[in-house]
Amino acid sequence: MNKKFIKYLIDPKTEEELKLFSEESNNADIISGYLVSKSNRYPIIRGIPRFAGYRDRSNYSESFSYEWNRWSQLQFDSRNVGKPMVGHTRKMWEQIVNSDNKLVKDKLIIDFGCGPGRFIEIARKRGANVIGIDLSEAVEIARDNFKSDNGVLIVQGDILHPPFKKEIADGAFSIGVLHHLPNPHLGFNKIVDVIKKSGWLAVSVYGQYGYYTSPIVNFYRRIFKSLWPYFGPYPALLYSYLIVYVFGTMARIPVITYIVYLLKTVFPYIDLPDRKWSVLDTFDSITPSNQYGYSIFEIFGWFKETKKFKTIEPSNWGGTSMWGIKK
Secondary structure (H helix, E strand, O other): OEHHHHHHEOOOOOOOOOEEEEEEEEOOEEEEEEEEOOOOEEEEEOOEEEOOOOOOOOOOOHHHHHHHHHOOOOOOHHHOOOOOOOOHHHHHHHHHHOOOHHHOOOOEEEEEOOOOOHHHHHHHHOOOEEEEEEOOOHHHHHHHHOOOOOOEEEEEOEOOEOOEOOOOEEEEEEEOOHHHOOOHHHHHHHHHHHEEEEEEEEEEOOEOOOHHHOHHHHHHHHHHHHHHHHHOOHHHHHHHHHHHHHHHHHOOOHHHHHHHHHHOOOOOOOOOOOHHHHHHHHHHHHOOOOOOOEOHHHHHHHHHHHOOEEEEEEOOOOOOEEEEEEO
């Protein structure tokens, strides 16, 4: 972590100031040490401040720890040049964030639930300094992906107890994350507190009646969740590969396309132009501990209830994405 980011951090339990005790560093880059408040001490391990989740296999983010270590750069825009999903991550970010360069360039932006950092890459290309926070072991991959970039800080922590001072971010986004929290509404409010006045916030969550929250997907998610303590991710991984490659091949045969369509009502999967993306997204849909869906009116209500936004607009992605500017 670069020293310049320390001024934005606080003790997430007490909101006390933190002092740095460095054990290993490379100029301004802290590799190991501690961040210490009057009440608590938090380690910095491999350049990542660890406020929560470190080596905790019991929390709700375990499936994402495996997922993002396995597919560490698959969805990065820079890794899809000339491939079927080229530009998808960039387009997704731009439409959800409603990005205007003057709201991003040279600003401090926070990615809440950053995973391996595919959206951080887009924000960095727009000239932002970015903090990415994630509870899962995906922070290890994110740190590796941006280890030589002094404009990025990766933090391991809980969105429900963020280790950030209030009103320090010029903008923040959370894409495909809040619906996995035990309390998504609370997570939203915690993010709002971190944004400066006149700063912006963009969120995108699963729809109330979409694929991810359908009864059949929830049925498989309960099955694979019950199997996880005994067999880990492998039953869900086997299902994802088998269904995507078998059904994906069958669906391209005109005579049996309709049969595959019917089979998908019993054996759900996500069909994308790139089969590796299809496997990842299918696995992603059937393994999380929590997976909620919302209407656009509920998300609008989250923004409205805070009484802190002067602008609230729907974003052009997925039907349940919203963007706002604080008063």
